[in-house]
Amino acid sequence: MSTGRLHIDLGAIADNWRALDAMTQAETGAVVKADGYGMGAAPVSLALAQAGCRRFFVAVAEEGAAVRQAIGPGPMICVFGGHMAGDAALIRDHQLTPMINSVDQMLRHVEALPGHPFGIQLDTGMNRLGMEPAEWAALRDIALAQNPVLIMSHLACGEDPAHSMNMQQLHAFTQMTDGLNVPRSLSATGGIFLGTNYHFDLVRPGIGLYGGLPFIDAKPVVGIDLPVIQVRELDAGETVGYANYFTAPHPMRVATVSGGYADGLIRIIGTGGLGQVHAGDIACPTVGKVSMDLITVDVTHLAEIPDTLSILGRNQSIDTLAGAAQTISHEILTSLGARYTRSYHE
Numbered sequence: 001m002s003t004g005r006l007h008i009d010l011g012a013i014a015d016n017w018r019a020l021d022a023m024t025q026a027e028t029g030a031v032v033k034a035d036g037y038g039m040g041a042a043p044v045s046l047a048l049a050q051a052g053c054r055r056f057f058v059a060v061a062e063e064g065a066a067v068r069q070a071i072g073p074g075p076m077i078c079v080f081g082g083h084m085a086g087d088a089a090l091i092r093d094h095q096l097t098p099m100i101n102s103v104d105q106m107l108r109h110v111e112a113l114p115g116h117p118f119g120i121q122l123d124t125g126m127n128r129l130g131m132e133p134a135e136w137a138a139l140r141d142i143a144l145a146q147n148p149v150l151i152m153s154h155l156a157c158g159e160d161p162a163h164s165m166n167m168q169q170l171h172a173f174t175q176m177t178d179g180l181n182v183p184r185s186l187s188a189t190g191g192i193f194l195g196t197n198y199h200f201d202l203v204r205p206g207i208g209l210y211g212g213l214p215f216i217d218a219k220p221v222v223g224i225d226l227p228v229i230q231v232r233e234l235d236a237g238e239t240v241g242y243a244n245y246f247t248a249p250h251p252m253r254v255a256t257v258s259g260g261y262a263d264g265l266i267r268i269i270g271t272g273g274l275g276q277v278h279a280g281d282i283a284c285p286t287v288g289k290v291s292m293d294l295i296t297v298d299v300t301h302l303a304e305i306p307d308t309l310s311i312l313g314r315n316q317s318i319d320t321l322a323g324a325a326q327t328i329s330h331e332i333l334t335s336l337g338a339r340y341t342r343s344y345h346e
């Protein structure tokens, strides 16, 4: 097998959900958008449903339909994008719950699917999705008469406990929703760690389930092993890869592994000077530019060349790799792509 191997620990995802759930009196949902953060929306949702999760969140209706097919009837599947034009049949047939973002969406929803459950998304300062205070004030009584099942908003800086934006948004959210007697949700993973006054009735972690910060104690979920295709000896002064980006300062041994930027292992990993893979517990720095399908690695110090080198696993977390790639773990996971040989563990 010559493609990278992606190991996904569904048991760890379920354990992370249980651990987050134990930190709050609120109900704990699960965000499974973008194909379950690249881990597979169907197997991830099924594992979480079996662990007791009753509320799932996706970005768009098509994703919700796939989750419904995986988990069957019962649990609520909420759509952050709301009720978009042309979505009525999907929403009805798969019993999805759109989070209504505007007066237009509200009208569309009650016209197309009268009586069909919906939630409300409010904008408390992020300026991305949801109704702003004035729009909500105008629609509020009409919307409440239709019995929304959830009112939610989203924190812009939830992973930074010191940021004053958190308290501003908390204040705006309570101002817009106090006394309405509808279940409320404000917090993703980061908000769970801001304290119980951010939890309301439902929290909706995403990245924490998949082993990412700011859930420091999360169990790792993802491992990636890249097969070694070739090993070569270099003389001092020889160069490696595109643009002659790396020059051997001394005689070296370099391994070429199967996996590259088309597999979400983006180029900056190779040019930022921080990229590394592991042979067992021994770190091996990447050298040269990452190619579309290949990465070159300094293995001079290894006594023996293994069949595979690990780029994600117990020695390198998704957040460490994200740091080397100057991004966040969410982007690492959702960029991994379809070429890996995937295996799921319970």
Ligand SMILES: *Cc1c(COP(=O)(O)O)cnc(C)c1O
Binding pocket: 031, 033, 080, 153, 154, 187, 188, 189, 190, 204, 205, 206, 207, 208, 330
């Ligand atoms: C993606 C998303 C989440 C989950 O965020 P994490 O940081 O991954 O926990 C929650 N709510 C909304 C609205 C989102 O877009």
